[in-house]
Amino acid sequence: MTVTIALPSKGRMKDEASAIFERAGMKIAAVGSDRSYRGRVEGWDDVEIAYLSASEIAREIGSGAVDFGVTGEDLVREGLADADARVDFAARLGFGHADVVVAVPEIWYDVDTMADLGDVAADFRARHGRRLAIATKYWRLTQQFFSGSHGIQLYRIVESLGATEGAPASGSADIIVDITSTGSTLKANHLKILSDGVILRSEACLVRARKATHEGNPVIDRIVAAVRAVL
Amino acid sequence: MPLINLPAFAGDLLADFERRNTLRVDTPVIQPAEPFLDMAGEDLRRRIFMTESETGESLCLRPEFTIPVCLRHIETATGTPQRYAYLGEVFRQRREGSSEFYQAGIEDLGDPDTAAADARVVGDAMFVLANRLPGERLKVTLGDQSVFEAVIAACGLPGGWQKRLIHAFGDQKQLERLLAALADPKSPGVFGHDVERVAALGMLEDEERLVAHIGETMKATGYSTNAGRSPRDIARRLKEKVELAAIRLDKEALGVMRAFLALDLPLADAPAALHRFAGKARLKIDDALALFDARVAALARAGADPGLMRYRAAFGRPLDYYTGLVFEIGVEGTPAVLAGGGRFDRLLTLLGAREHIPAVGFSLWLDRIEQAIAAGRAE
Numbered sequence: 001m002t003v004t005i006a007l008p009s010k011g012r013m014k015d016e017a018s019a020i021f022e023r024a025g026m027k028i029a030a031v032g033s034d035r036s037y038r039g040r041v042e043g044w045d046d047v048e049i050a051y052l053s054a055s056e057i058a059r060e061i062g063s064g065a066v067d068f069g070v071t072g073e074d075l076v077r078e079g080l081a082d083a084d085a086r087v088d089f090a091a092r093l094g095f096g097h098a099d100v101v102v103a104v105p106e107i108w109y110d111v112d113t114m115a116d117l118g119d120v121a122a123d124f125r126a127r128h129g130r131r132l133a134i135a136t137k138y139w140r141l142t143q144q145f146f147s148g149s150h151g152i153q154l155y156r157i158v159e160s161l162g163a164t165e166g167a168p169a170s171g172s173a174d175i176i177v178d179i180t181s182t183g184s185t186l187k188a189n190h191l192k193i194l195s196d197g198v199i200l201r202s203e204a205c206l207v208r209a210r211k212a213t214h215e216g217n218p219v220i221d222r223i224v225a226a227v228r229a230v231l
Numbered sequence: 232m233p234l235i236n237l238p239a240f241a242g243d244l245l246a247d248f249e250r251r252n253t254l255r256v257d258t259p260v261i262q263p264a265e266p267f268l269d270m271a272g273e274d275l276r277r278r279i280f281m282t283e284s285e286t287g288e289s290l291c292l293r294p295e296f297t298i299p300v301c302l303r304h305i306e307t308a309t310g311t312p313q314r315y316a317y318l319g320e321v322f323r324q325r326r327e328g329s330s331e332f333y334q335a336g337i338e339d340l341g342d343p344d345t346a347a348a349d350a351r352v353v354g355d356a357m358f359v360l361a362n363r364l365p366g367e368r369l370k371v372t373l374g375d376q377s378v379f380e381a382v383i384a385a386c387g388l389p390g391g392w393q394k395r396l397i398h399a400f401g402d403q404k405q406l407e408r409l410l411a412a413l414a415d416p417k418s419p420g421v422f423g424h425d426v427e428r429v430a431a432l433g434m435l436e437d438e439e440r441l442v443a444h445i446g447e448t449m450k451a452t453g454y455s456t457n458a459g460r461s462p463r464d465i466a467r468r469l470k471e472k473v474e475l476a477a478i479r480l481d482k483e484a485l486g487v488m489r490a491f492l493a494l495d496l497p498l499a500d501a502p503a504a505l506h507r508f509a510g511k512a513r514l515k516i517d518d519a520l521a522l523f524d525a526r527v528a529a530l531a532r533a534g535a536d537p538g539l540m541r542y543r544a545a546f547g548r549p550l551d552y553y554t555g556l557v558f559e560i561g562v563e564g565t566p567a568v569l570a571g572g573g574r575f576d577r578l579l580t581l582l583g584a585r586e587h588i589p590a591v592g593f594s595l596w597l598d599r600i601e602q603a604i605a606a607g608r609a610e
Binding site (some may be wrong): 109127143146147153171174 | 268269277405422423426448453458465469471
């Protein structure tokens with residue numbers, strides 16, 4: 001059985017992932033040209049590399065089409081229902097750090113916690129004739145955090161695929177759930193993170209699809225052990 | 232309408248509905264998703280089947296009937312009072328059971344006599360269930376949102392805390408969390424640096440200055456002062472929060488609330504028990520209790536068997552459009568809920584009705600009723 005590892009197809013994620021595999025004794029070589037979407041690992045004939053976009057990787061691990069993938073934990077938890085049952089976060093790779101956070105306008109002096117936000121959301125309809133609007137691309141994480149962890153039901157998600165942090169100022173949403181690494185973009189847009197508003201501390205992970213065929217396959221264990229050894 | 236899985240008793244059920252003076256209505260299976268998400272919250276999104284029209288409008292397969300029936304009532308500008316009945320398929324993503332199943336029910340709109348309408352609807356539900364399940368002993372659980380709200384108000388909590396507790400009614404875990412937070416004198420309110428700064432400037436005592444300061448800051452940072460929360464909204468709630476942080480529930484008030492939430496007794500005994508409770512705790516909740524008493528009396532007049540009904544003070548539904556009575560009906564000794572309903576006096580206004588239309592209704596889970604019939608036969 002060939003074990004397939006999906007890696008990000010471009011950018012810093014690709015470079016950092018490749019560097020870790022190289023340190024782990026799994027030097028990756030492109031098949032054909034440098035821009036090929038396939039790769040192989042020197043000395044590991046039963047392993048192949050598939051280069052995919054970061055969000056595709058989460059989906060492909062979820063469906064079991066690939067055995068391993070390197071991608072952000074946020075994308076996996078957002079992309080898959082019941083993520084922990086379907087995949088194993090085999091190693092946290094120490095790069096691609098980013099937090100998924102709930103951020104509100106700085107000027108909302110009265111809102112510092114999720115409980116405050118719950119109060120505001122409960123009243124919103126009566127005061128403004130509509131529900132509190134949250135701009136985000138993280139539908140699932142937002143729902144789990146608001147409904148599941150904090151009992152807040154009365155809000156609406158406004159899908160936002162880019163420049164989410166501008167939504168509150170432009171009036172297209174009241175607050176946001178978005179990813180941040182340094183917080184500087186939030187600050188520039190006069191947004192603040194709620195004191196208990198960190199939904200997920202994400203980073204790049206080596207993620208394994210939980211597949212029955214992995215049971216007792218020594219290559220699977222060797223890959224995990226090799227990567228873990230160099231972290 | 233596809234007739235696969237239509238329960239054998241559907242015809243008899245519709246005849247019963249007609250006998251109870253209702254107008255049968257049907258609504259399209261494909262509905263705009265907006266009203267459902269707006270009323271029930273985002274969490275509903277993963278439990279319904281959504282799609283999009285070519286023009287980008289969010290659509291869903293009908294997940295229930297109350298909202299479509301009410302929307303239809305508003306659109307057709309039908310006068311009230313009006314009693315509607317429905318029977319048809321609904322579609323939900325469920326962990327167990329089929330994701331398409333039949334529901335039927337009654338929505339009783341516009342009767343100003345709250346107690347009589349409440350009793351009539353509970354009577355309707357008991358009548359049609361008793362006809363489907365002759366020989367089974369029904370159990371009816373009743374709760375009352377307005378009695379809970381009255382108790383909370385009479386305990387003397389500030390408005391912000393009342394809202395939190397009312398909002399959590401029916402969500403046992405959340406309610407318990409809030410009571411614990413209220414009782415714990417250590418849990419501090421959280422205030423950011425900015426609040427400390429405006430407090431130091433003395434603005435917390437001067438609402439007009441605070442509003443002006445917030446408004447100027449919003450303009451300077453490019454925020455619209457009228458798209459969402461206004462400077463005054465923020466200023467008012469900040470003051471409310473400062474009060475909230477200072478309030479702790481004393482042991483006695485906490486005991487009163489816990490004692491209330493623990494009430495679970497035959498409905499016939501509930502009026503006396505509630506008056507006794509209010510007297511002992513020295514709470515002024517006469518108006519809410521008067522309505523409660525009137526409902527119990529109306530139920531007796533309507534001929535509903537009081538021996539089958541229990542009142543449970545903590546029983547509620549965590550949706551903000553329920554306003555008074557909530558109830559559910561099952562078969563004694565089994566956990567399945569066969570009928571659920573309640574009063575939703577706010578819903579029609581929220582859906583866009585121009586005048587206030589009081590409303591109460593229930594829906595039946597026909598698949599569960601079929602299972603209950605089969606289980607009864609098997610015995």
